[in-house]
Amino acid sequence: EVQLVESGGGLVKPGGSLRLSCAASGFTLRDYMMNWVRQAPGKGLEWVASVDSSSSSIYYADSLKGRFTISRDNPKNSVYLQMNSLRAEDTAIYYCARDAGGFGFDSWGPGSLVSVST
Amino acid sequence: QSALTQPASVSGSPGQSITISCTGTSSDVGRYNYVSWYQQYPGKAPKLVIYDVKNRPSGVSDRFSGSKSGNTASLTISGLQAEDEASYYCSSYTTFSTLVFGGGTELTVL
Numbered sequence: 001e002v003q004l005v006e007s008g009g010g011l012v013k014p015g016g017s018l019r020l021s022c023a024a025s026g027f028t029l030r031d032y033m034m035n036w037v038r039q040a041p042g043k044g045l046e047w048v049a050s051v052d053s054s055s056s057s058i059y060y061a062d063s064l065k066g067r068f069t070i071s072r073d074n075p076k077n078s079v080y081l082q083m084n085s086l087r088a089e090d091t092a093i094y095y096c097a098r099d100a101g102g103f104g105f106d107s108w109g110p111g112s113l114v115s116v117s118t
Numbered sequence: 119q120s121a122l123t124q125p126a127s128v129s130g131s132p133g134q135s136i137t138i139s140c141t142g143t144s145s146d147v148g149r150y151n152y153v154s155w156y157q158q159y160p161g162k163a164p165k166l167v168i169y170d171v172k173n174r175p176s177g178v179s180d181r182f183s184g185s186k187s188g189n190t191a192s193l194t195i196s197g198l199q200a201e202d203e204a205s206y207y208c209s210s211y212t213t214f215s216t217l218v219f220g221g222g223t224e225l226t227v228l
Contacts, residue, residue, distance in 0.1 A: 035217075037164075044121070045156070045164065045207050047217040059215050062119060095163055102152040103211045104169030111163055 002026040002107045004096045009112030016086050020112055022079040022096030027107075030054075030074040033099040036081045038092040039111075046092075049081065050099065086116045122147065122208055122220035129226040135196040138223045140208035141189060146218055148189035152211035155184060155193045157204045158222075164207065168193060195225070203227045 008020040022034070036048040049060045049070040058070055069082040079096055093111040100106035123141040130136040140147065140155075147153055153171045156164035166175050168184035171191060181202075183194045191210070195202055208220040 037219075044222040045158075045209075045219040047209070047219060050217070057215075061216060062214075100166070100169065100175075102154075102170050103209065103217050104152075104154040104166055104175075105156075105164070106166050106169070106175055108163040108165075 002098070004098065004107055004109035006094060006096050006109045006112035009094065009114045011115045011117065012086055013118055014087060014116055016116070017082070017084045018086065018114060020081040020083070020094055020096075020114070022081075022109060024077045024079065024096075024098075027098075029072070029077050029079075034070075034072060034079045035097045035099055035105060036070060036079075037095045037097050037105070037108075038090075039095070040089070040092040043092075048094070050103075051079065083114070086114075088116050090114065091116050119146075119212060119214060119216060119218050122210060122218055124206075124208060124220035124223045126221070127224045127226065129228055130198045131228045132198055132200065134198050135194060136198060136225065138193045138195075138206055138208075138225070140191040140193070140210075140220045142191075142210055142218070143189055145214075146210040146212040147186065147191050149213060150211045151186070153184070153186060153191040154209045155182075155191075156207045156209070157202075158207065159204050167206075198227055200227050 097105035098107040155168035
């Protein structure tokens, strides 16, 4: 069974940093592009970043460039999102999602809540 | 990159069909056949129901169908059921090698 599980979320002060992890199981991670998608409370989905299977192509939402970094470790079956200079507007549930091709995300984790507040 | 435009809400009675539109630009929906649709229940992760404009993943009911004309994609749900009440989001690949989502549509089954 394909499974994605996010971890590392929590409460952080504005300007702080957080690293999210996504543990993948039930499939061969190195065969897939992976993504992070977030959803602010009561709001819609927002694509954050993607990394291809070999980490040779990485893309970010324009609004997040320079603050967030996506990475992966295929032997460890993990994908990461390093978030720096966090702002209140970064408060959201962060989902890890597998790209089945053509940016269709066929598997999602349950999400990890990140709260940025004093 | 602006979000794709979806109606905030739609409604229909059981057994009826509804269509949710998703309007983008010639840089995303109009340029690529990489439009996907997701169903999301409150407090749950999204679920893929349509990919590549009109393809259904294994296990998704054939009551769900997708199409595209110009810069607008559409999701149609036929034979509406109570369990279809959820939020629906479209997404599209863009010329900037990024992904953009629609603002979401809340479907109410009357």
